[in-house]
Amino acid sequence: NFLLTQPHSASESPGKTVTISCTRTSGSIASNYVQWYQQRPGNSPSIVIFEDDQRPSGVPDRFSGSIDSSSNSASLTISGLRTEDEADYFCQSYDNSTTVVFGGGTKLTVL
């Protein structure tokens, strides 16, 4: 099995852009779709990106996802940061077509 490695924390000012990475430790990042979930304090997770770069309806276009095969990583980019974006962000992929794998999560501070 592989792991998905995320930075523990990130911070940026309102109005700026932040990118959170998610690196797959073995196997190709492009082999299986990557999803991103937002978890605000005290709330349950909610999806913000699915299938690498797809945005569910209702998620602002300030949120975008991508993958980079050269670094074997996925990225979540949030532009025009707002204080409401302050949350934990988890990447997710899967292994062997049956096992879901989550990254350790990144705590985003908007200050």
Next chain:
Amino acid sequence: EALLVESGGGFVQPGGSLRLSCKASGFTFSNYAMTWVRQVPGKGLQWLSAVTGSASVTYYADSVKGRFTISRDNSKNTLFLQMTSLRVEDTAMYFCARGSGSYTYLNSLDPWGQGTLVTVSA
């Protein structure tokens, strides 16, 4: 609007058992695979188990295989997680989440319930 509401959490001693429920509404329950995910407070997410829409196939993480059993009652729009031989390290918030299709839970979990807290302690 799709909605999931978990229940059944609580305090249990090590070695004990607990049955969690997840009541679904706002969508055709039998058309979707369902999953259980847990989270130690302040920590990351851990996928536990999934079941297809028809309940024909189940999947488990190695860490809970043989101790936890996932099931569903499509007539009651309810998902279950039977947990046995509970350990202190099973203490966590337990969430149910919907997959994106009858057999698909790998590429989108949405929505999630609010969670139910399980505490395993002597």
